[in-house]
Amino acid sequence: xxxxxxxxxxxxxxxxxxxxxxxxxxxxxxxxxxxxxxxxxxxxxxxxxxxxxxxxxxxxxxxxxxxxxxxxxxxxxxxxxxxxxxxxxxxxxxxxxxxxxxxxxxxxxxxxxxxxxxxxxxxxxxxxxxxxxxxxxxxxxxxxxxxxxxxxxxxxxxxxxxxxxxxxxxx
Numbered sequence: 714x715x716x717x718x719x720x721x722x723x724x725x726x727x728x729x730x731x732x733x734x735x736x737x738x739x740x741x742x743x744x745x746x747x748x749x750x751x752x753x754x755x756x757x758x759x760x761x762x763x764x765x766x767x768x769x770x771x772x773x774x775x776x777x778x779x780x781x782x783x784x785x786x787x788x789x790x791x792x793x794x795x796x797x798x799x800x801x802x803x804x805x806x807x808x809x810x811x812x813x814x815x816x817x818x819x820x821x822x823x824x825x826x827x828x829x830x831x832x833x834x835x836x837x838x839x840x841x842x843x844x845x846x847x848x849x850x851x852x853x854x855x856x857x858x859x860x861x862x863x864x865x866x867x868x869x870x871x872x873x874x875x876x877x878x879x880x881x882x883x884x
Contacts, residue, residue, distance in 0.1 A: 715763045722761060729765070742767055793835050800828045810872065811866045824858065826854050839883040846875060 718727055729752070732741035744750055744767055751766040790796075803825040810817035811860045833843040849872050856864035 715765075716760050717763060719756075722763075725763060741765075748803060781837065782868075788866060790831060793832075796828055796831060798805060799834065803828065804869075804872075804876075807869060810860075811869055816862065822857050825849060826857075829853075840878045842875065842879050846872075846879075849875065 715725075715773040717734045728741055729744075731748070732738040733744045733750075736743040736745040742765075749766075749768045753762075753764040753766075755762045755851075774821070801841050806821040807825060808815040832838070833847055849868055853868040853872065855864060856862075856868055
């Protein structure tokens, strides 16, 4: 949190932009790999209160072997809640892109496929649907690699329907 004048705001924003490009701006955190940046500017009696919040792009808890935060389970799998949040993010990007008639980012697709394969390793979270989900994931992956966007889109829609069904029964 920082208090500045209205006249100092443009320079603050320029410095923030530089920090996002170069990572070496004084008084600013490195935001070149930030996943989320939240900026709040409030006028409080002529002074601007500026708050900058950032979350790292890489989920450090899943990369760190000595982490004590509980990010990894004893069986080596990431916490289910964390996995599901990642899946929700990548699926949302894929779903939106397809419904806007654009090709989704490859990173989102590959992450979603990898996370889908992990998800079906968790017992008690929808086991009766796992075999069918795995088949749909295989079809999705094949459609992506063969660049069959029609089949890919159909499979995404089928996965969305299955997700709704599974969450209704098991959540």
